[in-house]
Amino acid sequence: MAGPRNILITGGTSGIGLALVDRLSKRHRVLVTGRKISPALEAMIVQRPDLDFLALDQSQPEKITKTLTSYLEKKKWDQIHNAVLNAGTGFVGDPVHETSDKIAQTIAVNLMANIELSHCLFPYLQKTKGKLTFVGSTARKGAKNFSSYAASKAGLHGFARALKEEWRNKVAVQILHPGPTKTDMHEKAGLKLGMIRHLFASPEAVAHMIENSMGRNRFSTKMTSFQYWGGNHLLGRGLR
Amino acid sequence: MSARPSKRALVTGGAMGLGKALSANLAAQGWQVTIIDRDATKIVEKDQLHSIKCDLSDPVAVDRLIEELINQDPFDSVIHNAAVSATGRFETIPVQKYHQLMQLNVTTPMIISSRLAAAGRLNRGAHLVFLSSLSHFTGYPGAAVYSASKDAIAVYAKSIRKPFAKIGVTVSCVFPGPMKTQQAERHSPTNADAEKRMQPETAAALILKSVFANRKTILPGANAKAFAALGKVMPIVTDFAMRKIIYEKLDKDVY
Ligand SMILES: NC(=O)c1ccc[n+]([C@@H]2O[C@H](COP(=O)([O-])OP(=O)(O)OC[C@H]3O[C@@H](n4cnc5c(N)ncnc54)[C@H](OP(=O)(O)O)[C@@H]3O)[C@@H](O)[C@H]2O)c1
Ligand SMILES: NC(=O)c1ccc[n+]([C@@H]2O[C@H](COP(=O)([O-])OP(=O)(O)OC[C@H]3O[C@@H](n4cnc5c(N)ncnc54)[C@H](OP(=O)(O)O)[C@@H]3O)[C@@H](O)[C@H]2O)c1
Numbered sequence: 001m002a003g004p005r006n007i008l009i010t011g012g013t014s015g016i017g018l019a020l021v022d023r024l025s026k027r028h029r030v031l032v033t034g035r036k037i038s039p040a041l042e043a044m045i046v047q048r049p050d051l052d053f054l055a056l057d058q059s060q061p062e063k064i065t066k067t068l069t070s071y072l073e074k075k076k077w078d079q080i081h082n083a084v085l086n087a088g089t090g091f092v093g094d095p096v097h098e099t100s101d102k103i104a105q106t107i108a109v110n111l112m113a114n115i116e117l118s119h120c121l122f123p124y125l126q127k128t129k130g131k132l133t134f135v136g137s138t139a140r141k142g143a144k145n146f147s148s149y150a151a152s153k154a155g156l157h158g159f160a161r162a163l164k165e166e167w168r169n170k171v172a173v174q175i176l177h178p179g180p181t182k183t184d185m186h187e188k189a190g191l192k193l194g195m196i197r198h199l200f201a202s203p204e205a206v207a208h209m210i211e212n213s214m215g216r217n218r219f220s221t222k223m224t225s226f227q228y229w230g231g232n233h234l235l236g237r238g239l240r
Numbered sequence: 241m242s243a244r245p246s247k248r249a250l251v252t253g254g255a256m257g258l259g260k261a262l263s264a265n266l267a268a269q270g271w272q273v274t275i276i277d278r279d280a281t282k283i284v285e286k287d288q289l290h291s292i293k294c295d296l297s298d299p300v301a302v303d304r305l306i307e308e309l310i311n312q313d314p315f316d317s318v319i320h321n322a323a324v325s326a327t328g329r330f331e332t333i334p335v336q337k338y339h340q341l342m343q344l345n346v347t348t349p350m351i352i353s354s355r356l357a358a359a360g361r362l363n364r365g366a367h368l369v370f371l372s373s374l375s376h377f378t379g380y381p382g383a384a385v386y387s388a389s390k391d392a393i394a395v396y397a398k399s400i401r402k403p404f405a406k407i408g409v410t411v412s413c414v415f416p417g418p419m420k421t422q423q424a425e426r427h428s429p430t431n432a433d434a435e436k437r438m439q440p441e442t443a444a445a446l447i448l449k450s451v452f453a454n455r456k457t458i459l460p461g462a463n464a465k466a467f468a469a470l471g472k473v474m475p476i477v478t479d480f481a482m483r484k485i486i487y488e489k490l491d492k493d494v495y
Contacts, residue, residue: 062339095400096407097358100351104299107347111392115338115385122331140395147399148350155346155392158376161475162388165381165483166330 002240004028006080006128010056010117011087013038015183016135019207020084024239025051031075033068034087058087058113059105065120072124079127082214082239085114086135090149092191103148110152115159125171132167133214134160134175138222146189153177157220164219176213178206179224201225205233212236246288248315252276252296252349253322257421258371261444262319263289274312276305277322296322297344306355314361317451319369320349320393325386327427328493337495338385345389350396357407364408367451370397374417374464377471378478382487383427401456410454414447417464429489 005028011017012032018040021032025048032041033056045051054071056064072078089109091102118132125132139146140153157175164173180200186193201224209223209232216236223232249266253259254275263273267288278295285291294305323345326333349370356362372394373380373387380387397413404411418424418437425434438461446460459465471478 062336065335095354095403098354100303100355103350103354104347107342107350107392111346111388112339112342115342115388116335119331119335119338142395142398144399144402147396147403150399151346151350151392151396154395155388158379158391159384159388161379161479162381162384163330165379165479166384166487168483 004050005082005239006077007031008033008080008083008121010034010058010083010085011135013041013053015185016178016181016203016206016210017084017086019203020086020210021051023207023211028239031077058109061108061113061116064113064116068117068120078124079130080121080124081128081130082133083117083121083125083130084133084135084210084214085117087113088135088137088185090146090152090185090189092145092186092189094145095147098148106148106152107155110149111155111159114156118159118163122167122171129171131172131174131214132163133210134173135210136160136175136177136220138177138179138224140177149189160220172217174213174218175220176210177220177222179222179226181206199225201228208233211238215239246270246272247317248313249273249317249319250276250309250315251319251321252352254291255279257423258416258419258440258443259319259321261440262321262448265441265444265448266317271317274315296348297324297340299343299347302348302351306352309352309356310359310361312361314363315356315366316363317367317369318353318356318362319371320352321369321371323371323389323423324495325383325423325427326493326495327383327386328490328495329382330384333493333495341385341495342389345386346392346396349393353400357404357409362407362409366409367454368404368409368411369447369451370394370411370413372397372413372415374415374459374467375482376415377468379471379475379482380486381479381483382490398456412451412455412458414450414458414460415464415468416443416447416460417467419443426494429486430491432489 007028007030010033012021013034029050032053037053137153139150140157143150160175182200183203205228206223249271251263254263255277266273273289275291276294295301370393373390375387376394401411419440420437443460450458
C-alpha cells in the first residue's frame with residue numbers, strides 16, 4: 001500500500017516507541033498511546049499535524065476498549081493499517097520476594113492489555129487487511145531475576161503464534177523481540193547499568209529494524225545490536 | 241501409623257480431573273492434602289483430604305486465601321493445577337473471559353508461589369509444580385489466550401528454578417498432552433477421538449514420579465515427548481497441523 005496509513009503505536013512516549021513514532025509520523029497518520037504524554041512527544045506533536053496522543057493506562061486492561069473505541073470514533077478512524085503494541089514494563093529482582101502488585105502489573109500491562117487491545121482492534125485492522133505487530137523481548141526464553149517479565153513476553157509470543165494462524169488472510173500478525181536497548185526501561189525496572197550499556201542497541205536502531213520488519217512478511221525476529229550491525233536495518237524498504 | 245508427621249501438599253483445582261487424581265495419589269502415599277477449588281462441595285473430605293473453597297480467578301479472594309495459608313504449617317509440595325481454557329475464534333469470545341483465564345492460569349499461581357516462599361511457608365526440600373500444556377511446544381490456534389497463559393507459566397517456572405533452589409525448593413513444570421477430563425471433553429472438536437487421551441490417574445502417577453525425581457520438564461507419556469520434540473524442531477509443521485486438526489474443525493466457541 002502506498003500513501004499515508006493510519007497507525008497506532010502504544011507506549012510511544014519514550015524509548016523504542018518514541019523513536020518509532022518519530023520515523024513513522026513523518027509520512028503517516030499516527031495515534032500514540034501511553035500513561036501520560038512526555039515533553040519529547042509533545043514537542044513532536046506540535047510540529048506534525050497528523051500526530052496525536054491518547055492517555056491509555058495498560059495497568060487496567062478492562063478499561064482499554066471503551067476509552068480507545070470512543071476516541072477512535074471521535075477521531076473518525078474506522079480503519080487502521082498498522083498497530084504496534086510496544087508499551088511494556090518490568091521489575092528486576094529475586095522472584096522469591098517479588099510482590100503481588102508487581103506480578104499483577106507486569107502481567108496486566110505486558111500481556112493482558114495487549115490481548116484486550118487485539119480484541120478491540122480486530123475490526124479496524126480487518127478492514128484494511130492490516131498488520132498487528134507486537135514488541136516482545138529476547139527475555140521471553142526465561143530470565144531468573146526478571147521472571148514475571150520473561151513470563152509476560154513468553155505469553156505474548158504464544159498468543160501471537162496462535163493468532164497468526166487464526167487470522168491468516170485477514171490480519172497479519174508478527175512479534176519482534178528486541179535485545180538489550182539503551183532506553184530508560186532498565187532504570188525504571190530497578191537496574192543500574194555500567195559500561196555494558198554501551199553494547200546495547202540504540203532505540204533508533206531498534207525502531208529502524210521494527211519499521212523494516214513491518215514492511216516485510218516475517219512472523220518473528222530478534223532485534224539486537226548484533227542484528228543491527230549484521231545489516232538487519234538494510235533489509236526491506238520500510239513502510240511506504 | 242508412624243511417628244513421623246505426614247507431609248503436606250497443596251493442590252489447586254483438586255475437585256475434578258487431573259487435580260483430583262493427583263490429590264488421591266498423594267493421599268494414598270500418606271500425604272495430608274489441602275485442596276483449593278471454587279466448588280468445594282464436590283470434594284469428599286477424608287482423613288487426609290481437606291478443602292478450602294476459593295475462586296482462584298478473583299484476586300481479592302486469593303489474597304484472603306494466602307493470609308489463611310500463611311497461618312498454617314508450611315507445605316512440602318504445592319501443585320498449581322487449576323486452570324480453564326477458552327476455545328474458538330479469538331475475536332468472538334467475550335474479552336472478560338480472557339481476564340478471568342489469565343488471572344487463574346497465570347497471575348494467581350505466580351502470586352501464591354512468591355508469597356508462600358517469602359513467608360517461609362515452603363519447607364526446604366519442597367516441590368513447586370506448575371501445569372503448562374503440550375501446546376507450549378506445538379502452538380494452539382483456536383485457544384490463543386489459553387496457549388498464551390500456558391507459555392507464560394512455563395517460562396515463569398523455568399525462570400524461578402534457580403532462585404527457588406537457593407531456598408531449597410525444586411521447581412517443575414508439566415506439559416500434558418490430551419487427557420480424559422472434563423476440560424478436554426468440553427474444548428475438543430465434537431467428533432474428536434476421546435480414546436486416545438490419557439486417563440488422569442495414569443498421568444498423575446507419571447507426573448508425581450517425575451516431580452519427586454526433581455525433573456524440571458515433565459512430559460507425561462511417549463506421545464507428549466514425541467510431539468514436543470517435533471514442535472521444537474519444526475514449529476511451522478506443528479502450527480500448520482494444529483490449525484488443520486483443531487482450529488478449522490472447531491464447531492463452537494467454548495469458554
Ligand atoms: N529496553 C530494552 O532493553 C528492551 C529489551 C527488549 C524488549 N523491550 C521492550 O520494548 C518495549 C519498549 O520499551 P523501551 O525499552 O522503549 O522502554 P521505555 O522507554 O520504558 O518505554 C516503555 C513505554 O511503555 C509505556 N508504559 C509503561 N507502563 C505503561 C502502562 N501501565 N500503561 C501504558 N503505557 C505504559 C511507557 O510509558 P511511561 O513513560 O509512562 O512509563 C513508555 O511509553 C517494551 O515492550 C519493552 O518490554 C525493551
Ligand atoms: N485435560 C487436558 O487434556 C489437558 C491438557 C494439557 C494441560 N492440561 C492442564 O492440566 C490441568 C488440569 O486440567 P483438567 O483437565 O484436570 O481440568 P478440569 O477437569 O477442568 O479441572 C480443573 C479443576 O480446576 C477447578 N477450577 C476451575 N476454575 C477455578 C477457579 N476459578 N477457582 C478454583 N478452582 C477452579 C475446576 O473446578 P470446577 O469444577 O468448579 O470448574 C476443576 O476442579 C490444567 O492446568 C490444564 O490446563 C489439561
